Amino acid sequence: xxxxxxxxxxxxxxxxxxxxxxxxxxxxxxxxxxxxxxxxxxxxxxxxxxxxxxxxxxxxxxxxxxxxxxxxxxxxxxxxxxxxxxxxxxxxxxxxxxxxxxxxxxxxxxxxxxxxxxxxxxxxxxxxxxxxxxxxxxxxxxxxxxxxxxxxxxxxxxxxxxxxxxxxxxxxxxxxxxxxxxxxxxxxxxxxxxxxxxxxxxxxxxxxxxxxxxxxxxxxxxxxxxxxxxxxxxxxxxxxxxxxxxxxxxxxxxxxxxxxxxxxxxxxxxxxxxxxxxxxxxxxxxxx
Amino acid sequence: xxxxxxxxxxxxxxxxxxxxxxxxxxxxxxxxxxxxxxxxxxxxxxxxxxxxxxxxxxxxxxxxxxxxxxxxxxxxxxxxxxxxxxxxxxxxxxxxxxxxxxxxxxxxxxxxxxxxxxxxxxxxxxxxxxxxxxxxxxxxxxxxxxxxxxxxxxxxxxxxxxxxxxxxxxxxxxxxxxxxxxxxxxxxxxxxxxxxxxxxxxxxxxxxxxxxxxxxxxxxxxxxxxxxxxxxxxxxxxxxxxxxxxx
Numbered sequence: 001x002x003x004x005x006x007x008x009x010x011x012x013x014x015x016x017x018x019x020x021x022x023x024x025x026x027x028x029x030x031x032x033x034x035x036x037x038x039x040x041x042x043x044x045x046x047x048x049x050x051x052x053x054x055x056x057x058x059x060x061x062x063x064x065x066x067x068x069x070x071x072x073x074x075x076x077x078x079x080x081x082x083x084x085x086x087x088x089x090x091x092x093x094x095x096x097x098x099x100x101x102x103x104x105x106x107x108x109x110x111x112x113x114x115x116x117x118x119x120x121x122x123x124x125x126x127x128x129x130x131x132x133x134x135x136x137x138x139x140x141x142x143x144x145x146x147x148x149x150x151x152x153x154x155x156x157x158x159x160x161x162x163x164x165x166x167x168x169x170x171x172x173x174x175x176x177x178x179x180x181x182x183x184x185x186x187x188x189x190x191x192x193x194x195x196x197x198x199x200x201x202x203x204x205x206x207x208x209x210x211x212x213x214x215x216x217x218x219x220x221x222x223x224x225x226x227x228x229x230x231x232x233x234x235x236x237x238x239x240x241x242x243x244x245x246x247x248x249x250x251x252x253x254x255x256x257x258x259x260x261x262x263x264x265x266x267x268x269x270x271x272x273x274x275x276x277x278x279x280x281x282x283x284x285x286x287x288x
Numbered sequence: 289x290x291x292x293x294x295x296x297x298x299x300x301x302x303x304x305x306x307x308x309x310x311x312x313x314x315x316x317x318x319x320x321x322x323x324x325x326x327x328x329x330x331x332x333x334x335x336x337x338x339x340x341x342x343x344x345x346x347x348x349x350x351x352x353x354x355x356x357x358x359x360x361x362x363x364x365x366x367x368x369x370x371x372x373x374x375x376x377x378x379x380x381x382x383x384x385x386x387x388x389x390x391x392x393x394x395x396x397x398x399x400x401x402x403x404x405x406x407x408x409x410x411x412x413x414x415x416x417x418x419x420x421x422x423x424x425x426x427x428x429x430x431x432x433x434x435x436x437x438x439x440x441x442x443x444x445x446x447x448x449x450x451x452x453x454x455x456x457x458x459x460x461x462x463x464x465x466x467x468x469x470x471x472x473x474x475x476x477x478x479x480x481x482x483x484x485x486x487x488x489x490x491x492x493x494x495x496x497x498x499x500x501x502x503x504x505x506x507x508x509x510x511x512x513x514x515x516x517x518x519x520x521x522x523x524x525x526x527x528x529x530x531x532x533x534x535x
Contacts, residue, residue, distance in 0.1 A: 050377050052535040076379035086374050088317055099316060102309050103378045 004028045004150050004182040005049070010058035012044055017206060019044050022058070024201040024211040026150070029179040031172075033193035033214075034186040035274065036203040037282050042186040043083075045203065046154050049184075050080060062150060076104060079143020083155035085135040089128030093138055096127050097145070104146035112145035119171060133164035137171070144175060153185045157192050169195055190274035200274065204282050214274075221277050222256045225249070226267035234262065241280025252280035303391055306380040310388035311395065314362035322396070325358045326403050333407040337414045344420050345429065347408070352430040355400030356437035359393035360453070363445050372449070373535035386446060386527045390519065393442065397434045428511050435515045439522040447529035 003025040010022040019041045026032040034042050047053045049060055051071040060067040062074045087096045093116065101107035116123050119137040122130075130138065136156050143151050157165045173196055175181060187193060193200060193214070201211040210217065224239070227248045238259070239251035252272060253259050260269065272280075300308065315322065332354065336347060375385055408416040420426055444452035471480040499507050 047535070052373055052376055054532070054534065072379050072381045072384075075377060078377075080377045086371070090320075091317075099313050100378070103306065103380060 002028050004063060005032075005184065006059075006061045007045070007049065008059045008061075010045065010048060010060065011056045012048060012053060013056055014044075017041070017044075019048075019206040022203065022206070022208050024208060026182050026184055026199070028182055029176075030198040031176065031183040031185060031196050032199045032201060033197035034184060034201050034203065035188065035190055035193060035278055037188060037278065040203045040282075041206040042188075042203055043154055044206075046152055046184070046186055049152065050075065050078070076106075076146075077149045079140075079146065079148030079151040081136060081139040081143060081151065081153040081156050083158055084132075085139040087127045087135075087138070090126060092126055093121060093123040093130075096138075097123075097142060100142055101146065106147045108145055108147065111147070112141055115141040115144055131164075133160045133168070136160065136168060140168070140171065144181070149181060151181060151183045153183065155187055156185070157187060157189055165189075165192065172196055188278075190278055194274055202278065202281065209281050217274070217277065218271065220256070221252060221254050221272040222259075223270045223272045223276055224251045224253055224259055224263075224267050225270070226263065230263060230266055239280075243280075252276060301391075303387065304384065306384040307388040307391060310375070310380060310385060311392040314388070314392055315396075318362045321361045322358065325361055326400065329354050329358065329400060329404060330407045333404050334411050337408055337411040337416065340413060340415060342415050344416070344426075347416060348426055348430050349433060351401065351404045351408075352397075352433035353437065355397040355404065355430075356393075356434040358400045359396045359438065360441070360445065360450070362392065362396075363389070363450060372533070376535055382530050383527055386523065386530050389446060390438075390442065390523050390526070393438055394434075397438075401430060424508055428508065428515075431515055432511075435518055439518050443522055443526040443529055446526045447533060 005026040007025065008023050010019060012019040017039070022041070022045055024032070024034075034045065036042050044053060048055050049062070049067060051068060051074075055068070063077055065074050067074045088099070091099065097109070097112050101109060101112065113123070116138075119134075119141055121134060121138055121141060127135070127138070140151070140153075140156070157168060160168065169192060172183065172185075176183070176196075183196075185193065185197065197214050199212065200214050200217055202209040212220075225248060228244060231242070231244075231249055239253050242249055242251040256269060259267065303311075333351070336350070341347075372385075376382065405416075405421050408414055408421070409418055440456060441453060444456040446452070448455050467480070468477065471477045498510055502510060
């Protein structure tokens with residue numbers, strides 16, 4: 001399967017933060033979700049892909065091109081949706097689109113009008129007076145009107161109410177039917193990704209914990225529940241995260257078969273959600 | 289970051305399609321602030337004319353200084369709206385962005401000069417003589433004033449945004465008094481003043497020597513080339529700084 005985006009060994013250091021050897025790839029026509037807690041390095045990764053930050057090391061290839069050396073060509077095929085979309089507040093949506101669209105040779109104003117209508121955007125209104133949700137939808141309409149092959153979205157649903165979030169995700173799902181648009185979607189709201197993502201990359205503390213298909217992740221990770229005495233039978237490091245309560249423990253594992261072999265029916269093994277995976281691997285599951 | 293080549297078959301006056309789009313965008317976005325600046329500029333011209341001062345080079349100096357400062361208007365919005373980061377997500381290279389800023393600034397300065405000239409000539413009782421205002425000597429003096437301001441300010445503003453004006457001017461403003469205070473304290477004030485005067489006199493001598501030694505057309509060409517070289521050097525510094533800017 002061909003990749004629309006390949007990130008290999010990406011490193012970026014700041015005082016107090018380092019992106020270490022980040023690698024993942026996004027296949028053509030699929031949605032890659034980039035998850036991780038706040039400050040994990042998601043935005044730094046996206047900004048580096050867009051050329052806003054300079055990598056210390058590593059390689060980024062998009063559409064087979066070097067995204068740093070050939071950034072102009074690469075960005076002409078990318079649509080970017082920022083978590084707090086920044087356009088020109090004093091101009092109407094139509095004026096904003098007219099100003100931005102000209103930079104793209106593939107810009108299709110009719111498509112922009114069609115998307116605006118289907119998203120319910122008031123094109124005659126000034127950008128500055130739009131709600132947060134409509135600003136995000138406008139950014140998405142712009143990205144799609146220049147027929148971006150890769151849409152990069154940085155926390156597009158954060159701060160949106162559930163109705164708007166659902167609408168936005170539905171819009172994305174509809175748009176993916178063409179199978180030529182790929183999406184790299186960063187968020188810390190894992191339920192969004194459970195709905196639309198095909199692949200997931202989890203970043204924590206600047207490092208990739210895993211990058212795999214969503215189905216593979218949901219099949220391989222599990223929550224194990226049992227009595228506290230069972231924990232003593234297992235060597236430390238068996239689980240990726242453990243939460244101890246008064247009556248028992250709950251822990252995350254990516255090696256279900258081994259746990260089942262060792263503990264048998266003494267434990268209950270449940271399917272882990274993406275939220276569980278992020279919570280336990282980030283050390284956020286505190287003892288009760 | 290390795291500068292990205294900026295080849296384009298559609299070049300007009302050395303600018304590619306993106307450069308023109310960026311200049312167009314900046315002028316549309318800043319049309320209100322540019323119009324206001326030009327209005328204040330025009331008012332200044334009317335007042336200057338009413339003062340009936342027969343100081344043509346003061347007029348040139350103030351007019352060109354204003355024209356150069358108007359060019360910072362588009363950069364103010366770039367900073368306020370975090371526009372630099374947004375602009376860098378467009379399919380335009382950073383070189384395109386810097387080049388558009390320089391050409392846009394010179395175009396705006398030229399428009400400013402034309403507006404000033406028109407107002408100054410049309411205002412009743414004007415002492416500004418048309419033949420003086422469009423004389424090659426006057427235009428070169430004006431271009432030199434604009435160049436001096438842009439050459440120093442643009443790299444700093446492109447790197448740091450509008451606060452770049454302060455990054456440049458505040459240390460300069462502090463440095464000069466400090467140098468004088470130190471020279472006074474160490475008893476070298478006279479030699480410092482003499483050195484400064486000697487430097488300025490040498491510059492004047494070189495320019496006068498060029499003017500006397502060369503034919504008029506060659507002298508003008510030499511000055512134009514010198515100004516172009518200064519702007520080019522400033523542009524290259526701005527490109528190098530902007531390439532390293534993390535957004």
